[in-house]
């Protein structure tokens with residue numbers, strides 16, 4: 001199959017805080033730089049050096065311009081539109097256009113995803129582009145039978161709709177944007193439309209039950225919801241993986257485990273250990289160098305472990321099944337006893353096959369009889385008070401001796 005080069009152009013979101021996000025999913029990645037000019041008259045400018053997470057920059061801007069805060073929907077809409085006309089935003093748009101031009105020149109993409117803000121270099125490039133609407137789909141939709149976007153007004157009572165009408169027009173046809181596009185040396189889009197139609201495809205994501213009839217009828221593609229976290233994408237169970245501080249140092253072993261687990265429908269929390277920086281997790285995994293294991297184990301459905309003393313006893317006490325890859329010492333015995341009692345599995349860390357592992361995972365996630373036995377054992381352990389029993393026992397023994 002031909003390898004496609006795809007450019008993603010996202011409103012105010014591209015930039016270095018996104019670096020690495022797509023690479024993890026197996027894409028080659030090139031994040032084009034937005035060397036933001038520093039407008040002298042804008043106090044709102046967030047401190048880029050402190051921004052680590054995608055979307056954080058936008059969130060800070062919205063907070064500072066009071067779009068996030070206690071004012072009314074109408075006041076916020078006023079703020080919102082002046083916000084996008086301020087010099088800072090205009091600069092962002094210019095840089096977005098320049099960045100997209102650089103990327104087009106360098107990669108000659110086969111397809112461009114355009115999220116919400118279409119820059120002219122893309123519109124006039126003749127490269128097919130997909131129109132992605134990452135707001136509710138009513139925003140760039142010119143239909144006066146619907147309540148104005150962002151008003152939150154009821155569909156069956158149009159009394160106050162007129163208060164927002166001018167904003168509806170600004171969203172669909174914008175003179176300030178047309179001026180900006182002219183400044184950049186291009187023809188404004190037909191009718192000064194903000195987000196023109198694409199010949200290829202329009203994509204949005206909104207639950208069909210909540211969608212407006214008028215939009216449902218368009219031949220737009222509704223993703224309904226966007227899988228963007230472990231929890232959404234992998235519908236399976238949560239599994240905790242810890243090979244202990246010793247086992248996790250064996251990178252080959254960790255990599256074999258990761259590669260065997262990455263094709264399962266489950267979500268993993270991985271204790272990465274001392275060589276965390278060298279360990280690349282799969283897309284269905286989350287991990288850190290240190291994790292609060294005793295807090296996590298009670299919440300997961302299964303534990304994959306080296307079978308050290310602590311992990312084994314802690315996991316058993318909260319009634320979770322274990323798959324053990326013993327590495328040395330008492331770990332072999334823990335693994336063997338779990339296997340023999342049917343309350344867990346023992347696998348050979350340097351000789352296991354992917355199928356053996358996935359079979360065991362399936363078994364221990366689904367065998368209700370085993371899970372009930374483990375739960376029963378956990379209840380018994382949790383309801384007992386062994387330290388107190390020990391104290392009583394000692395007292396009895398000492399009294400007898402006297």
Ligand SMILES: *[C@@H]1O[C@H](CO)[C@@H](O)[C@H](O)[C@H]1NC(C)=O
Pocket residue numbers: 173174175178179182188191192
């Ligand atoms: C489009 O924008 C220009 C300014 O760039 C303005 O002069 C013109 O009146 C606008 N046309 C429409 C139809 O809004």
Ligand SMILES: *[C@@H]1O[C@H](CO)[C@@H](O)[C@H](O)[C@H]1NC(C)=O
Pocket residue numbers: 310
């Ligand atoms: C094992 O548990 C004991 C008692 O809870 C703790 O003191 C010890 O540090 C733990 N050992 C490891 C290797 O985590």
Ligand SMILES: *[C@@H]1O[C@H](CO)[C@@H](O)[C@H](O)[C@H]1NC(C)=O
Pocket residue numbers: 309310313314
């Ligand atoms: C073994 O685990 C038990 C229970 O978590 C803990 O109390 C004990 O300290 C551990 N022993 C060692 C040698 O880590």
Ligand SMILES: *[C@@H]1O[C@H](CO)[C@@H](O)[C@H](O)[C@H]1NC(C)=O
Pocket residue numbers: 369372373376
């Ligand atoms: C778990 O405990 C309940 C209540 O004591 C008992 O009825 C049930 O048989 C036990 N289940 C297993 C699998 O041992």
